[in-house]
Amino acid sequence: MIDPATLPTLPALLSTPRFERYRRRYAGRADLAARLYAWNTELTTAFWGPVACLEVFVRNAVHDAMRRDRRDDWWNDPSVRLLERERRAVDDAIRTLVRRGDHDPAPDRVVAATSFGLWVGLTDAGIARDPLWSYETTLWQPRIVRAFPGLGRVRRKQLHRRLDDVRRFRNRLAHHEPIDAAPLEQIRDDVIAIAGFVHPEAAALIAGAHRVDEVLARKRIAVATGASVI
Template identity: 25%
Template structure:
């Protein structure tokens, strides 16, 4: 009786669609559902541990590349500009980056910067950083924002941002990889991160291993740490729900 009651509670807790997913994977064995769900939490942590490391590496790589690229952009034809742009591409952006920040629909406000300010609020919604620094914004930008610095496969104008940024600077940070390869790798990474953070079922072990391995491919990122992290999870045997 207690087992039946526990299953009713678990079904209510997970919601019927998600409960059914685990029940099907458990081949109708109600006693395995909770174990599978707990294993899925563990598997999600393995994915997040890897993608979080890669996200930090990607963020820092793009930031450092922009710090080198921003001061090299032309400024003499910009009205009122008398000096070169600094390496602070967020607070002192060249026209290409500024136009990327400020859309034509809303030239006075940047949605990217506004969203970042939301991330700087405390738990009560109060602004805790009234004058955010460059590093504050870097830490607050979403992963999706960083991926936007990698040009889409459809980008074809080498004079427009971010394709010009990629060809003139960022490509050097990815060891000669084609930009399309890096773009799709980033999208894969984003997909894996979102599935794990939302605790979506990761019960297909082969797919799970592919998610982690592809996310941490050492030739895509300048830092080997994510690859070492994946190897550690394999050695710990965490990628096996049986």
């Protein structure tokens, strides 16, 4: 195991602006900043597994709810009205597959190629109280609510807010951003809770297999000694 503080070119390899965000945490100390960067990377990898599982669980559950008793490519059903944001997400996924040589992608391929933002967006309000474009009345109540049988008293608006928090956190992971100042325990709990809304076993997998708590507990020693595993 190598102490990142012993690597003098690391700040330049990461770029000065990126490294400064870590250096500021420790009053300009480059050694502690390098160790924090390594621990932040370890923490990122610990969160990726739970977030990835949740994304797949939510995506498949919502897709199943939307295609029930209709065509698998439900986004092409004339009765399904998607706002530009969601329509563009589907179209972007199809264009990506076409560029890769799949000129007539099957619905399951399209679903797999979509961003998490599409599925989070489908739990939003749409245009509230609009008879045609309200997602609450045209998508949520007749269909998408069935994707989350464990919701209990949690309302769509609350679910959407928690999903969107996870989505924004996921994007920080994907762009290799510092996450040490995020509400990490809350995000961990939200990931498990939302998975449980889909199915108890989805929550059981994440709760029983994640290593987020282990990495969080190691922050002090990781920064003090450089003992991180990325």
